[in-house]
Each structure stands twice: as structure tokens, then as C-alpha cells.
């Protein structure tokens with residue numbers, strides 16, 4: 001990677017991210033895939049950094065997965081989105097932050113479509129009024145939750161207890177960053193650092209002490225691809241995409257992967273199991289996989305949260321090798337204990353993946 | 355091993371750093387016109403043998419450029435040297451002669 005060149009590209013793509021006062025919307029799938037990520041985001045921003053992040057139980061899905069799977073038309077998803085924006089206005093906010101990259105991409109697409117076709121915007125505003133009696137509004141600033149963690153990365157670094165550094169060797173950890181395709185591939189100007197080499201996760205890795213790995217298939221899709229996964233007959237495409245990425249990053253010996261999308265950590269994590277069980281191949285050290293994290297989980301680890309409170313026991317690829325490298329203490333006996341010590345039960349062990 | 359009902363498809367990636375490209379350079383020296391091919395496919399479309407056997411000068415040239423020699427020779431196995439492809443090639447390549455040259459360089 002020619003670092004000076006990347007810095008120039010990054011400088012061309014800077015977006016304005018307000019410091020505070022956001023209306024927050026969750027992702028429908030992250031809650032089950034990586035259950036503590038959003039709670040950690042809210043805890044860090046609200047309680048540790050003292051920001052005003054408002055959330056209402058009345059918000060819904062953005063409709064993105066149904067839209068990208070051709071199950072609902074664009075106007076339906078636009079009306080759902082108009083309702084979310086209207087709720088933001090109703091509660092007195094004008095900055096909108098969403099947890100999901102699919103949503104973020106769809107919000108960008110919707111706002112651009114409305115800008116180009118004002119008559120369509122009017123139609124959606126009418127639909128919204130007829131169906132919900134809510135007043136149409138658009139956010140002044142639209143950001144993704146990873147943009148906010150990027151913005152606060154130095155404040156998080158200042159409060160950090162651990163660094164992305166191998167405690168035994170003193171070397172920075174070798175980190176693969178993977179950006180969700182819908183973050184900036186569709187609208188490069190909406191992402192920090194553009195589409196080719198987004199800076200959003202790189203900035204976090206640098207601030208927290210890690211080293212970024214540049215590898216040939218760095219910008220390749222994680223393999224989710226909506227219909228590629230949702231239809232079983234197509235899943236070979238999905239896992240082949242992921243396989244291609246892992247084959248490409250393997251020679252660079254990554255210690256971990258950080259992602260900013262709901263689908264990417266899921267597929268990069270779970271498909272390592274499928275690749276191990278179908279190909280007999282693992283990509284980490286000593287039969288382990290490469291642990292995959294959301295950016296909130298990494299922020300939580302750096303700030304000293306208990307790994308099991310971050311939900312890391314729900315990952316397919318075991319995270320312990322990375323915790324050991326970072327020198328983070330954890331109690332193996334508590335791995336599968338839920339709230340108040342409730343036994344969550346042990347998952348079955350894979351044959352090939354440790 | 356578990357059967358999930360789907361699996362990783364074999365990669366179609368070609369690593370040009372690891373294939374034999376010297377033979378293609380030798381072919382281009384013997385038959386410089388091979389570099390003029392624009393992959394229009396007129397040769398394959400007019401080929402009588404291709405009705406019965408997978409035969410294609412166009413695909414054979416591409417395969418040789420990618421170092422897939424076996425595949426290329428397979429694509430010329432059915433050739434009966436009729437020369438129809440030479441008559442239709444818009445680049446004026448003597449494809450019939452080219453096929454002979456390919457056999458000279460790559461044939462076993």
C-alpha cells in the first residue's frame with residue numbers, strides 16, 4: 001500500500017459528521033447476529049462519552065433486505081424510510097445515525113432519488129400522510145454508526161485500557177478491515193475516505209494501535225449479496241466469494257478482521273465454519289479461524305469491556321487467540337453464562353475449526 | 355465433511371505469473387498474426403467441425419494466452435483443415451496456417 005497516495009484519496013472524501021445530538025435507528029439483523037454491538041455503541045456514546053443519542057421503540061426496519069431481494073418495490077421502502085425520518089423530526093432531531101450499512105445505503109439512495117425526482121418525493125410525502133398522519137422531513141446530516149465511532153476514535157483511544165498490539169511481541173496486530181459494499185461503493189462521497197479505500201475503519205485501527213493489511217481482494221464483497229445467500233441454490237456463490245477473500249488475505253497472516261456492516265461479520269465469521277467443514281481448510285493459527293469483529297466490539301475490547309458482555313461467545317470463530325494476544329483477561333467458565341449466571345448451554349463443536 | 359447442499363465453486367482465476375508464456379511468445383514469433391485476433395468469433399461461427407466437436411480458433415487463442423494449453427489443443431482436435439475460418443477472418447489471419455503453427459509449438 002502506498003500510504004501517501006491513500007492519504008490523498010482520503011483527503012478528497014471527507015464528510016461532515018456533527019459532534020452530537022443524533023436520532024438512532026437499529027439494524028434488524030445485527031441484534032441476533034452480534035447481540036451486544038448496538039448496546040455497546042449506545043453505552044460508549046451515551047455513558048462513556050456523554051453524547052445525546054436518542055432512540056425510540058416506534059422505529060421499524062428500513063425495508064432494505066426486502067427491497068434488495070425484490071420482495072417489495074422501491075416506493076414501499078421509501079415510504080417506510082420517510083416514516084423513520086418523520087419520527088426523527090417529531091422527536092426534535094435533525095441528525096440521523098443508523099446502525100446498518102444496508103439501511104445507510106438505502107437512505108443515501110432514497111435521498112438521492114428524491115433530489116432527482118421531486119415529484120416522487122411529493123408522492124411519498126402524500127403516502128406518508130395518508131398512511132401515518134406524519135409530517136415529511138429529511139435529515140440535515142445522515143451518518144452511519146461507524147462514522148460516529150470514527151469521529152470519536154481519539155476519545156475512545158484516550159480512555160483505552162488495551163491496544164491492538166500483541167502483548168507478547170510488542171508488535172501492532174495485523175488487521176484486515178472490511179467495509180460493507182453499500183457504505184460507499186454506490187455513493188463514494190457519502191463515506192469517509194470514498195469507495196476505493198474507505199478510511200472509516202482504517203482510522204479506528206490506526207488510533208487504537210493496529211496495523212492495516214492491504215491484500216488483493218480487499219474491496220471484494222464479503223459474499224452476502226442478498227439473493228446470493230437468501231436463496232439456498234445460490235449459496236455456493238456466497239461462500240465462494242468469501243473463500244476468494246480468505247485465500248487472498250491468508251498469506252498476510254491477519255490477526256483479526258474488523259467490519260462495519262451487519263452482513264459482513266456474519267458471513268466472514270460463519271462461512272469460515274462452512275469452508276472448514278467442506279474444504280477442510282482453516283485460515284488462522286493452529287487450526288483456528290481468523291476472528292471477525294464489529295467495530296463496536298473492537299471499541300469495547302479496547303475500552304476494557306468483558307468479552308462475554310460484548311457477546312463474543314456468539315461468534316463461530318473463537319476469539320480467545322486474539323484476547324490472549326491483546327492481553328485481555330477472560331474467564332472461560334463464564335463464556336456461556338447469560339445474565340445473572342444463567343446457563344445458556346454449550347454449542348456443538350465443529351469438526352475442523354477449533 | 356458435511357454436505358450443506360451448496361459449496362465453494364472452483365476458482366476460475368488465472369495467475370499469469372505462474373503459467374508458461376514463453377511458448378505463446380514463440381508462437382507469436384512464428385505466426386505474428388496471432389496477435390491481431392480481436393476475438394470476433396467469425397472463425398468459430400463458420401466452423402463446420404464445431405457442429406460436431408467443440409472447435410474454436412477464437413477460444414483456442416484465448417486459452418493459449420492464458421496458458422491453458424490442454425484446453426486449447428482440445429479445441430483444435432476436431433479441426434479438419436478445411437480453411438473456412440481463414441476465408442471469414444476479418445483480420446485476414448491465416449487461421450488454418452495458425453492451427454498448424456500451434457501444433458508445431460504446442461503439439462506433442
Ligand code: SF4
Nearest residue numbers: 401433434436437439
Ligand atoms: S479449418 Fe478447422 S477450425 Fe477452421 S473452419 Fe475448418 S475445421 Fe473449423
Ligand code: SF4
Nearest residue numbers: 391392394395397443
Ligand atoms: S475470425 Fe479472426 S479475428 Fe475473429 S476470432 Fe477468429 S481468428 Fe480472431
